[in-house]
Every structure is written in C-alpha cells, then in structure tokens.
Amino acid sequence: MKETKKNHSIKIEKGQTFPLTIKRLGINGEGVGYFKRQVVFVPGALPGEEVLVEATKIQPKFAEGKVKKIRKQSPFRVKPPCPIYEECGGCQLQHLAYAQQLKEKRDIVIQSLERHTKLALQKLDIRDTIGMAEPWNYRNKSQFQVGQQQNGKVIAGLYGLDSHRLIPIQNCMVQHPLTNKVSEGVQQILEDLQIPIYDERKRKGIVRTIVTRAGFSSGEVQVVLITTQKEVPRKKLLMAEIQKRLPEVKSLVQNINGNKTSLIFGEKTIHLSGEEVIQETLGDLSFELSARAFFQLNPVQTVKLYDEVKQAAGLTGKEKIADAYCGVGTIGMWLAAGASEVRGMDTIESAIIDANENAIKHGITNATYVTGSAEHWLPKWVNEGWRPDVIVVDPPRTGCDKKLLDAIKQVKPKKFVYVSCNPSTLAKDIDYLSRDYHVEYIQPVDMFPHTAHVEAVAKLVLKV
Known part of the structure; x- marks a missing residue:
C-alpha cells in the first residue's frame, strides 16, 4: 500500500506563543516573519530582531501577533519620543532610527x-x-475627532489602534506647531462655551471633528468645524472667541455631516468668518486653499x-x-x-x-x-x-x-x-x-x- 505524504505544516492557533525572526517590514510598518512556513505580521517588531510572539488573529493565509519579549534587539531600535506613540497609531515607525526608516522604505518598494x-x-x-533634514512638525493639516469626558472636559484626537477609544492629542510631534496650538485652543473654547459635543455611540451632539490647516509660508490657519447640523448654539459667540483668542485663524468654515459614516466631510460647507481661503507657497507658485481643496500634507x-x-x-x-x-x-x-x-x-x-x-x-x-x-x-x-x-x-x-x-x-x-x-x-x-x-x-x-x-x-x- 502506497504511503500518503504527510503535511508537515502546523497551523498556528490564537493565543499560541512562539519564537520568530523578523525578516523585513511590511507595507503597514509591521515586522514580517515566518513560523512553520506561515507568514506572521507583528506590529512594533523590526527586521533582524528575534522576538517571542503571541498569536492574536488567525487568517487563512497569514497570522497576526504581538511582541511578548524581544530576545535579540535591532541596533536601529530607538525610544519613541512621543508619549502616546503606542496608543495613537498615527505613526508606525517612531521606534526605528530615521536613517534606517529610509532604507526600509526603499525595501518596501x-x-x-x-x-x-x-x-x-x-x-x-x-x-x-x-x-x-528635520523629520518632525511636517504635516500642515490635522483632522481630530472631538469627544467629551464625564467631567465635561472636551478632548480632540484620533481613535486608538483597532479601537473606538478616542486618544487625546495635545502636541502631535509630526504636526505643524500652529495646527497643534489652534486645535487645542478651539477645543478649549468649545468646552468654555459648553457647545454640545457629538457622542458617536448615542448619536447625539453637534461638533464631531476639528480640521485645522496651516500655511507654512503665510502663517495663516484655516479651521473647519464638522458638525451634525447647521444650527450651533452660541455660534456667533463661538466665532468671536476663536477670532479673539486665536488671531492666526484667518478662515473659519463649517461643514455639515450628520451621516453615520467614517468620512470626515459632508456635502454642505458654510463660510463663517474671515477669508474663504488661506495662502500657501510651493517654490515660486502660490496657492489659495479652500476648505475642501486637496493639497499635499x-x-x-x-x-x-x-x-x-x-x-x-x-x-x-x-x-x-x-x-x-x-x-x-x-x-x-x-x-x-x-x-x-x-x-x-x-x-x-x-x-x-x-x-x-x-x-x-x-x-x-x-x-x-x-x-x-x-x-x-x-x-x-x-x-x-x-x-x-x-x-x-x-x-x-x-x-x-x-x-x-x-x-x-x-x-x-x-x-x-x-x-x-x-x-x-x-x-x-x-x-x-x-x-x-x-x-x-x-x-x-x-x-x-x-x-x-x-x-x-x-x-x-x-x-x-
């Protein structure tokens, strides 16, 4: 009787812990290794590292895992300077020295x-x-979701990695300082005036997102308040306080999006005060940026x-x-x-x-x-x-x-x-x-x- 060939590959199970050598970075910045011929993606792991991994998700063609222990560390691993780096998810490679990031990005291509x-x-x-030369404070635009804590404090930031928990961001290290300053100022004004903040779970409230864009060359800032409806309590006072406390804001706009959607902007945009656009320059060319205009970040x-x-x-x-x-x-x-x-x-x-x-x-x-x-x-x-x-x-x-x-x-x-x-x-x-x-x-x-x-x-x- 002819003996059938045995399948020697062993299926990874959720919760299983195993050693893994990271071969390269994936397109989402995660470490990629192979265990029993199965590809495993591990966020936070770097090429050349030997890590102990716990399987967190099992898919037909790959598995995902989290680092339990680093047994052999990459010489290019650095301490992320951002205090909320691991919670936020906006950046994926702050733990990798910048010169090596450039090499790994070439490898991704x-x-x-x-x-x-x-x-x-x-x-x-x-x-x-x-x-x-200076790989920080380079983003000219932020889109921060707004939430309210039980004590009434208004927060703005991004949803955490794989969650709907809002992570407050006060001084994002990749954002232009003006976008940070203005975003924080607007959320304080919203809190002071007790403007109703949108609660995604209850689907109640009005202000859902603060969009801030800064002109690097002009120093002008545009603020777009994304709201669920046109009517906003104390709107005139809100506009006056933004103009008074944040003189950098040259353009204030409202966009209405009452839909249950992950899209930031809705169809209707209303110019509230100041200019309709802000100015920006690239080389010898100058551009007028409206609220919805695409422009490189x-x-x-x-x-x-x-x-x-x-x-x-x-x-x-x-x-x-x-x-x-x-x-x-x-x-x-x-x-x-x-x-x-x-x-x-x-x-x-x-x-x-x-x-x-x-x-x-x-x-x-x-x-x-x-x-x-x-x-x-x-x-x-x-x-x-x-x-x-x-x-x-x-x-x-x-x-x-x-x-x-x-x-x-x-x-x-x-x-x-x-x-x-x-x-x-x-x-x-x-x-x-x-x-x-x-x-x-x-x-x-x-x-x-x-x-x-x-x-x-x-x-x-x-x-x-």
Missing part, C-alpha cells in the same frame, strides 16, 4: 516589485529614499517630489505634456516653464476650475485644464493631431485606471512619469506597461516620516 512584476530587479535602478517634501518629477520629465522646452489626475494643477504648473504646452485633466470639476484659475493667476499661458478622464481626452487629442511627448500621472492609492493604461499604450508617449503613493499599485501598473515601456529608475521619497507610507517617482521610457 522593492518588495512590491518582487511580488507584482516579472522585472529583473537586479538590473533596476531603485534609488535611495529622499528624506527630510508635507510642503517641504512636496518641492523635492515635484523637482524629481521635473528631472524625470527631462524637459527641453519643446515637449507637450499631459497631466492626468491633475487636481488643482500643481504638477503641471511646476513643469510648464520647461514645456511647450501642458494639458491637464481630472474628473473633479471644482479642481479643474481651481487649476485654470491658478494658471491665470501665475501668468502661465501654456497650461489648460479640462474636466473628464484621461482615457477620454488622450485618444481625442491624438485624433485631433495633438500627441503628448510626456504623460505625468499622480493617481490615488488604487493606482491608474486600466482604461488609462490602455490609452497610454495606444498614445505611446516617449516618457511616462508615474508619481505613486502606493508601491503595490505602482508595481502592478508598471508590470502592465512593461511590454511597451522600460523602467529607467524609481526614486522613493519620504513624504511622511515615522509612518509606513512611501511615495515614489518612476521614470518609464518607450521601448524602441
């Missing part, structure tokens, strides 16, 4: 390419991550990111550029001086209105922006005799729409510059284009120090 492409990575130029690194896009485009003054997912036109305007013409497109009409106004304001006469998808406009322009030499994309985390990639294959620009905020979708999209395009290099950029996020600029060149 490489892992994505290994997983999702057939490219020969040993021949690929994946450059060292561009970091920050790290202005210092945005200049470096856009300069990398300019370098990858390699402009001589003769190129026609198509700027897909253009938003308010920042990348296209950054490139316009070196191009013969820029045409941008986005499906969000309000962003296109802002983009055209921004171009007029800056005297940029060779850039125009239209509403609609790139897959609609690119073939249409080609049929009309306008063919782009360079296409630049800056898509959302989901990556490029397949129809857009097909349009790029059809249009065949000489250069394709891909700005990515998600290495996995970047790798998948590159793989899809690999028959027609050669990847010249990938440049990772650290837009969010102490988090697991990494952005990248990929330069693709048409194969001849």
Whole structure:
C-alpha cells in the first residue's frame, strides 16, 4: 500500500506563543516573519530582531501577533519620543532610527516589485529614499475627532489602534506647531462655551471633528468645524472667541455631516468668518486653499517630489505634456516653464476650475485644464493631431485606471512619469506597461516620516 505524504505544516492557533525572526517590514510598518512556513505580521517588531510572539488573529493565509519579549534587539531600535506613540497609531515607525526608516522604505518598494512584476530587479535602478533634514512638525493639516469626558472636559484626537477609544492629542510631534496650538485652543473654547459635543455611540451632539490647516509660508490657519447640523448654539459667540483668542485663524468654515459614516466631510460647507481661503507657497507658485481643496500634507517634501518629477520629465522646452489626475494643477504648473504646452485633466470639476484659475493667476499661458478622464481626452487629442511627448500621472492609492493604461499604450508617449503613493499599485501598473515601456529608475521619497507610507517617482521610457 502506497504511503500518503504527510503535511508537515502546523497551523498556528490564537493565543499560541512562539519564537520568530523578523525578516523585513511590511507595507503597514509591521515586522514580517515566518513560523512553520506561515507568514506572521507583528506590529512594533523590526527586521533582524528575534522576538517571542503571541498569536492574536488567525487568517487563512497569514497570522497576526504581538511582541511578548524581544530576545535579540535591532541596533536601529530607538525610544519613541512621543508619549502616546503606542496608543495613537498615527505613526508606525517612531521606534526605528530615521536613517534606517529610509532604507526600509526603499525595501518596501522593492518588495512590491518582487511580488507584482516579472522585472529583473537586479538590473533596476531603485534609488535611495529622499528624506527630510528635520523629520518632525511636517504635516500642515490635522483632522481630530472631538469627544467629551464625564467631567465635561472636551478632548480632540484620533481613535486608538483597532479601537473606538478616542486618544487625546495635545502636541502631535509630526504636526505643524500652529495646527497643534489652534486645535487645542478651539477645543478649549468649545468646552468654555459648553457647545454640545457629538457622542458617536448615542448619536447625539453637534461638533464631531476639528480640521485645522496651516500655511507654512503665510502663517495663516484655516479651521473647519464638522458638525451634525447647521444650527450651533452660541455660534456667533463661538466665532468671536476663536477670532479673539486665536488671531492666526484667518478662515473659519463649517461643514455639515450628520451621516453615520467614517468620512470626515459632508456635502454642505458654510463660510463663517474671515477669508474663504488661506495662502500657501510651493517654490515660486502660490496657492489659495479652500476648505475642501486637496493639497499635499508635507510642503517641504512636496518641492523635492515635484523637482524629481521635473528631472524625470527631462524637459527641453519643446515637449507637450499631459497631466492626468491633475487636481488643482500643481504638477503641471511646476513643469510648464520647461514645456511647450501642458494639458491637464481630472474628473473633479471644482479642481479643474481651481487649476485654470491658478494658471491665470501665475501668468502661465501654456497650461489648460479640462474636466473628464484621461482615457477620454488622450485618444481625442491624438485624433485631433495633438500627441503628448510626456504623460505625468499622480493617481490615488488604487493606482491608474486600466482604461488609462490602455490609452497610454495606444498614445505611446516617449516618457511616462508615474508619481505613486502606493508601491503595490505602482508595481502592478508598471508590470502592465512593461511590454511597451522600460523602467529607467524609481526614486522613493519620504513624504511622511515615522509612518509606513512611501511615495515614489518612476521614470518609464518607450521601448524602441
């Protein structure tokens, strides 16, 4: 009788404790190791560490665990400077020395390419991550949920890791100091005036979120109060107190969101006092930021990111550029001086209105922006005799729409510059284009120090 082959893999059970060697960081900043051939994700563990792990969640293809003991510590492990780092969950890598964070982020890009492409990575130029000289206080915007303790004290912060417990944040180390100061000031005013605070469990109350954005160059601050309804008790007094106590606030806005949703903003926005916008500058370009306008969260690194896009485009003054997912036109305007013409497109009409106004304001006469998808406009322009030499994309985390990639294959620009905020979708999209395009290099950029996020600029060149 023929003996059947035994399956030697042992299934991990919840609560089981076992030793684990951490091989690398995952895309969410967790340590990744293998136990009995099963992948295990361990938040807080670092590559090279030997840890004792307790299994907390079991999934069909992987397990999650928590560190019980570090038996061999990474030489790059540091003490997180933030006192609520382990509770908050906003950052994932404060316990890793910053120079090593940059190396691990490059490795996250490489892992994505290994997983999702057939490219020969040993021949690929994946450059060292561009970091920050001062990797703190870089975020220009905060969105803090508001809550109220039993003693009446109003708190604002983020929900804890895997929980609905609100963690009060008073002086976030990655936020611009002005956003910290103003957020704290507004929550004190709400408490002093006894404005009803939204209780998520009871679904009662009015103020649910404080959104604060600071202009790094202008020093101006915009506050958006997210409320469940239009009517707010003592609203005029609330506006007056914010103006009196917080003179930095140049724009005060109310947004109404009464829905049971994880989305911050609702559909209706009301301008309360001050200006409707605040001013911000990137390089030689200035922008007016309204409450709903998208703008990069790290202005210092945005200049470096856009300069990398300019370098990858390699402009001589003769190129026609198509700027897909253009938003308010920042990348296209950054490139316009070196191009013969820029045409941008986005499906969000309000962003296109802002983009055209921004171009007029800056005297940029060779850039125009239209509403609609790139897959609609690119073939249409080609049929009309306008063919782009360079296409630049800056898509959302989901990556490029397949129809857009097909349009790029059809249009065949000489250069394709891909700005990515998600290495996995970047790798998948590159793989899809690999028959027609050669990847010249990938440049990772650290837009969010102490988090697991990494952005990248990929330069693709048409194969001849």
